[in-house]
Amino acid sequence: MRGSGFRNDIGGEQVKCAHDELPYRIGDKWTAHVLRGLQDGRRRFTELRAGMPVVTPKVLTETLRAMERDGTVTRTEYDENPPRVEYELTEQGHKLLGLLDLCCEWARENLVET
């Protein structure tokens, strides 16, 4: 899938990108939901999934793996049976969540109702 992340240059600044042109992958379909789902603390895979619109485990896993690579979430695996895995936002993840809030605020204030 998107994997390693690309290099790009918007306005002369080198940034790491999701789909080439936008800094980071907030633009994809599920990252924002993960940020929201983890804003109040660590959650298990199933908890997280239950707290958002219907998404297949495959896609949610891909999203989480990408966010882990990018350093916005951590993944903790417990050696139990049945298995247990918990995800948590990193400091950077929380900062990104703050940006998401700003975007939502902008949208509310500036986009007219259709």
Next chain:
Amino acid sequence: MRGSGFRNDIGGEQVKCAHDELPYRIGDKWTAHVLRGLQDGRRRFTELRAGMPVVTPKVLTETLRAMERDGTVTRTEYDENPPRVEYELTEQGHKLLGLLDLCCEWARENLVET
């Protein structure tokens, strides 16, 4: 294409979205480039296009039309021959550009070099 914009609900907040989950369409491939290209003032279609990576006129037009509908750019058509059209950021567009800057800043500070 994407057209009218969708309603969505992230963290209990209603926002207008591009691809359903993210407030607004910054997440697409060309909006960020348009914001950068117009940050210093009005530009003609060809000027704008020349100042960014290779994009077909069709796709750039679609992007501009969408941004126009959303109120982030204005389109001014002059009755000349050959035709001349100029695009300019609105107040809202400039605010959005500010958010883009924050995202770039976040990316630079928080994403490790691969």
Next chain:
DNA sequence: CCGCATCCTTTAGGATACTG
């Protein structure tokens, strides 16, 4: 010059089924 029409490719994301 500023597009629009048409056709085509790529890929994010979804459906379904199955394991350690």
Next chain:
DNA sequence: CAGTATCCTAAAGGATGCGG
């Protein structure tokens, strides 16, 4: 429970050519 493995669909985006 927490995922993989396969296959498939939809839609964003690209290539090319024409027109006012």
